[in-house]
Amino acid sequence: MFVLVEMVDTVRIPPWSFHRQLNDAIAEELNKKLANKVVYNVGLCICLYDITKLEDSYIFPGDGASHTKVHFRYVVFHPFLDEILVGKIKGCSAEGVHVSLGFFDDIIIPPESLQQPTKFDEAEQVWMWEYETDEGAHDLYMDQGEEIRFRVVDEVFIDTSPSGPSAKKEGPSAAATAPPAGAEDSAQQKEAPYTLIGSVSEPGLGLLSWWNS
Amino acid sequence: MKINHGFTKVTVDQLRDANAAMLSNYEVYQLLTDLKEKRKEMVKNKHSTGQQNLNTIMYETLKYLSKTPCAHQNPDTVKKFLTSMLPHKLTKAEKLQLLNHRPQTAVEIQLMVEESEERLTEEQIDELIQKVTDVLPGDPQKEADASADPEMETDQ
Numbered sequence: 001m002f003v004l005v006e007m008v009d010t011v012r013i014p015p016w017s018f019h020r021q022l023n024d025a026i027a028e029e030l031n032k033k034l035a036n037k038v039v040y041n042v043g044l045c046i047c048l049y050d051i052t053k054l055e056d057s058y059i060f061p062g063d064g065a066s067h068t069k070v071h072f073r074y075v076v077f078h079p080f081l082d083e084i085l086v087g088k089i090k091g092c093s094a095e096g097v098h099v100s101l102g103f104f105d106d107i108i109i110p111p112e113s114l115q116q117p118t119k120f121d122e123a124e125q126v127w128m129w130e131y132e133t134d135e136g137a138h139d140l141y142m143d144q145g146e147e148i149r150f151r152v153v154d155e156v157f158i159d160t161s162p163s164g165p166s167a168k169k170e171g172p173s174a175a176a177t178a179p180p181a182g183a184e185d186s187a188q189q190k191e192a193p194y195t196l197i198g199s200v201s202e203p204g205l206g207l208l209s210w211w212n213s
Numbered sequence: 214m215k216i217n218h219g220f221t222k223v224t225v226d227q228l229r230d231a232n233a234a235m236l237s238n239y240e241v242y243q244l245l246t247d248l249k250e251k252r253k254e255m256v257k258n259k260h261s262t263g264q265q266n267l268n269t270i271m272y273e274t275l276k277y278l279s280k281t282p283c284a285h286q287n288p289d290t291v292k293k294f295l296t297s298m299l300p301h302k303l304t305k306a307e308k309l310q311l312l313n314h315r316p317q318t319a320v321e322i323q324l325m326v327e328e329s330e331e332r333l334t335e336e337q338i339d340e341l342i343q344k345v346t347d348v349l350p351g352d353p354q355k356e357a358d359a360s361a362d363p364e365m366e367t368d369q
Contacts, residue, residue: 001313002241004234008227028264036266037223042231045223046241046270047248069226073233075241077274084310084324086281103273151324159222193222204320211320 001079004049005042008071009033013057015064023051026070034074038193041157043078044104077104079152079196086208089146092127094120097142099150099198106192109150113199114142115206129206140210147208150198158191235305238283238313239291245275282315285350294348301333301341315349317342 011029013022027048034045053071060067079085087099087107097114099107111118115129121141129140142148200206249271278284291312298308303326310325319338323329329338 002236002238003232004236005231006229006233007225008229009225031267032263034223034225036270037221039225039228040222042228044270046274047245047267049244071229075236075244078232080235080306082327083306084314084321086314102277103270149324202324204318204324211318 001077001083001085002046003043003076003078004073005039005076005078006052006071006073008069011068011070013066013068015066018066022054022057022068026051026054026068030070030072030074038157039076040159040193043076044194046075046077046103049073049075079155081152081154083152084149084205085152085198086147086149089142089144089148089207091144092120092125092142097127097148097200099148104196106195107150107198108195109148109198109200113153113197113201115140115201129210140207142207148200149205149208149211150200151202151205152196153199154197156195156197158193158195235309237291237309238278238281239286241274242278242283245271245278249275281313282349282351283313285352286312290349294345297344297348301337311341311345312349315345315351317346 009030011026013025013029017025030048035047036045038044049072051070051072055069055071057066057068059065085101087101090098090100090105092098094111096108096110099109101107111120111127114127115131117130118127119130120127124141126144127142129142131138131140204211294312295308298311303311307326311322314321314325316322316325319335319342322333322338322341326333333341
C-alpha cells in the first residue's frame with residue numbers, strides 16, 4: 001500500500017536556520033510541506049525517505065532566505081489496483097460502507113460492491129448481508145468498529161484548488177438574501193482530494209469475523 | 214488525537230516518478246520507528262508549529278502497522294520469505310501482499326494471487342500457507358492465547 005515517489009522541489013530555508021545542517025533543515029521543510037497531505041494523482045504523503053541530490057543554493061534579491069532545488073524520495077500511501085487491505089468500519093450510510101485505516105479515512109464501499117443480497121437498515125443505519133444457508137437467512141450486520149477486508153477497485157483524485165467566485169453573481173442590492181455560496185463551498189471542501197473505492201463482493205472479503213472459523 | 218479528515222492538497226515543482234518502488238509494510242514500519250527515535254532527541258523541534266502534520270501521520274500510520282504482521286518481521290525473516298517464494302513464480306505485488314498479510318487460509322491466498330485456480334493446485338496453496346506460517350512470525354500474544362491449554366488453568 002506504500003510506494004516511493006521521486007520528486008523535485010525548491011526548498012526555502014530562512015536565514016535564522018542557516019546555522020543548521022542543510023540536509024536537516026531541508027528534511028524538516030519537506031516534511032512540513034508534504035506530510036499528511038495529498039499530492040494530486042500520487043497519493044497521501046507519509047514521510048521523507050531520503051534526499052538524492054541537492055543543487056546549488058541561491059539567495060535572491062529582496063528575500064534573505066536561501067532557495068535550494070532538492071531531488072528526494074517520499075513515502076506515499078497509494079494502494080495498487082486490486083490490492084487487498086484491512087480497515088475498520090467507520091459507519092454506514094445510503095452511499096455505502098465507510099472504512100478507515102486510521103491514518104487514511106476516505107474509503108467507501110458502495111452498495112453494489114457489498115456481498116449480495118444486502119439491505120440497508122434505515123432505523124439502525126447499517127448495511128446487512130442477508131446470508132442464506134440451508135437453515136434459513138442470517139442477517140450479518142456491518143457494524144461500526146468491525147475489522148473489514150476489502151479489495152481496492154478504484155481511486156478518485158479530486159483537484160481541490162479554490163475555484164474562484166461562482167458564476168451566479170449576486171449584485172449589491174441582493175445582499176439581503178443570503179447567498180448559498182457558503183453552503184456550496186463547504187460541500188466542495190468536504191470532498192476528499194483522494195478517495196479509495198473498495199469492494200467486498202468475493203469469498204474471503206467483508207468482516208474478518210465472517211471468515212474466521 | 215484529532216485526525217486530519219480534510220486532507221489538503223499540495224504540489225511540488227516536478228514529479229520524476231510517481232511509482233519508483235513498492236514498499237512493504239515492514240519497510241515503512243521500520244522507517245517510521247527509526248524516525249520516531251531520532252525525533253525524540255530533537256524535543257524542541259518536533260513540537261514546533263508545522264511539525265504537527267508529520268506527528269499525526271507518523272502516529273496514526275505506526276498505530277495501524279503495529280497491529281499487522283509486519284510489526285513482528287525483521288530483515289532476516291523478510292529475506293527468508295522472499296527466497297522461499299522463488300519456486301512459486303509469483304509477481305512482486307502478490308509476494309508483497311503475502312508478506313503484508315501473512316494469510317492463513319486458502320481463501321485469502323486466492324484473493325491475493327491472480328487467477329490462482331489456474332496457477333496453483335490445492336497442494337501448492339497449502340504449501341504457500343505452510344511457508345507463510347513458518348517463515349513469517351505471527352503475533353506472539355495471539356499464538357500464546359491460542360495454545361493456552363484450558364485444562365491447565367488453576368485458581369491461583
